[in-house]
Amino acid sequence: MRNFISVSDVQDIPSLVDQALFYKKNPFSDQDLGRHKRIGCLFLNPSMRTRLSTQIAAQHLGMEAIVFNVGQEGWALEFEDEAIMSGNTVEHVRDAAPVLGRYFDILAIRTFPSLKNREDDYSELYMNQFIKYAGIPVLSLESATLHPLQSLADIITMTESMQSQGIVRPRVVLTWAPHVKPLPQCVANSFSQWVNAWGQADFVITHPEDYELDDRFTQGATILHDQDEALKGADFVYVKNWSTYQDYGKIYTNDPGWMLSNKKLQFTRQARVMHCLPVRRNIELSDEVLDGPNSIVTQQASNRVWAAQSVLASLLKDNASK
Numbered sequence: 001m002r003n004f005i006s007v008s009d010v011q012d013i014p015s016l017v018d019q020a021l022f023y024k025k026n027p028f029s030d031q032d033l034g035r036h037k038r039i040g041c042l043f044l045n046p047s048m049r050t051r052l053s054t055q056i057a058a059q060h061l062g063m064e065a066i067v068f069n070v071g072q073e074g075w076a077l078e079f080e081d082e083a084i085m086s087g088n089t090v091e092h093v094r095d096a097a098p099v100l101g102r103y104f105d106i107l108a109i110r111t112f113p114s115l116k117n118r119e120d121d122y123s124e125l126y127m128n129q130f131i132k133y134a135g136i137p138v139l140s141l142e143s144a145t146l147h148p149l150q151s152l153a154d155i156i157t158m159t160e161s162m163q164s165q166g167i168v169r170p171r172v173v174l175t176w177a178p179h180v181k182p183l184p185q186c187v188a189n190s191f192s193q194w195v196n197a198w199g200q201a202d203f204v205i206t207h208p209e210d211y212e213l214d215d216r217f218t219q220g221a222t223i224l225h226d227q228d229e230a231l232k233g234a235d236f237v238y239v240k241n242w243s244t245y246q247d248y249g250k251i252y253t254n255d256p257g258w259m260l261s262n263k264k265l266q267f268t269r270q271a272r273v274m275h276c277l278p279v280r281r282n283i284e285l286s287d288e289v290l291d292g293p294n295s296i297v298t299q300q301a302s303n304r305v306w307a308a309q310s311v312l313a314s315l316l317k318d319n320a321s322k
């Protein structure tokens with residue numbers, strides 16, 4: 001693995017998951033792997049879980065993590081090639097990224113989409129420019145369209161439950177939920193991409209009409225607009241809001257009827273309920289579900305450490321002699 005930007009960078013998902021579960025039992029088993037190595041974690045946007053879990057994962061591998069909140073503390077970066085920089089941007093990524101490439105062994109980046117221009121966001125310009133100019137492996141801490149470390153943690157979490165419950169082929173339902181703000185499609189895109197590539201689940205996506213995601217990510221899933229129908233027999237329900245993809249970045253509905261409740265969970269096979277967090281209580285997900293026995297959101301968030309550790313270890317091993 002040279003970079004970790006999407007599921008396409010992963011040759012073997014079950015091996016990456018097994019490695020993560022091994023680290024969960026043996027956090028310090030590779031504590032010399034990252035000795036004398038540094039990861040730079042650049043945040044253009046806020047984070048709690050991604051930031052802290054990546055730092056902890058690096059620490060377990062003996063690697064130093066340096067966090068830089070570029071969005072708040074750094075120079076405003078320009079990403080467009082051949083830009084005439086007469087506006088607010090102060091430094092071009094073409095100048096900044098090679099410097100970061102000399103300071104660090106791995107560069108990790110978090111960016112969000114603008115949700116204003118779909119073509120721009122889906123071109124993943126920010127991530128691609130860092131890959132182009134840094135000269136070292138690049139790890140996505142969430143990009144404009146994908147959140148691969150989250151999705152790996154999601155697969156790890158489902159694998160744990162499958163193993164403990166004896167579930168062979170689960171029905172996994174990704175359900176849209178209401179929200180007060182237009183949110184990116186990243187988590188839903190990425191979860192869909194990973195579940196499809198994983199191939200070990202019957203995958204259903206349910207959302208209101210006109211909330212279709214980009215079918216490059218969802219192809220292979222069954223798509224239903226009837227949430228009750230979708231939930232029937234579910235083993236896992238992943239709750240997430242996203243804004244519209246076609247008429248980009250809009251909110252068409254906030255129908256509270258789409259919020260998951262205990263009543264709706266009765267359609268499922270005692271489904272475990274997942275959410276990437278942060279979550280808006282009683283908008284996206286009800287207190288009764290979040291605080292009830294079906295919720296595995298804390299386990300899911302805790303697995304972000306092992307997902308990050310597994311990926312960092314693979315990047316360190318695969319790029320050791322390069």
Ligand code: CP
Nearest residue numbers: 047048049050276277
């Ligand atoms: N799920 C997730 O990425 O959380 P943060 O935004 O807090 O990192």
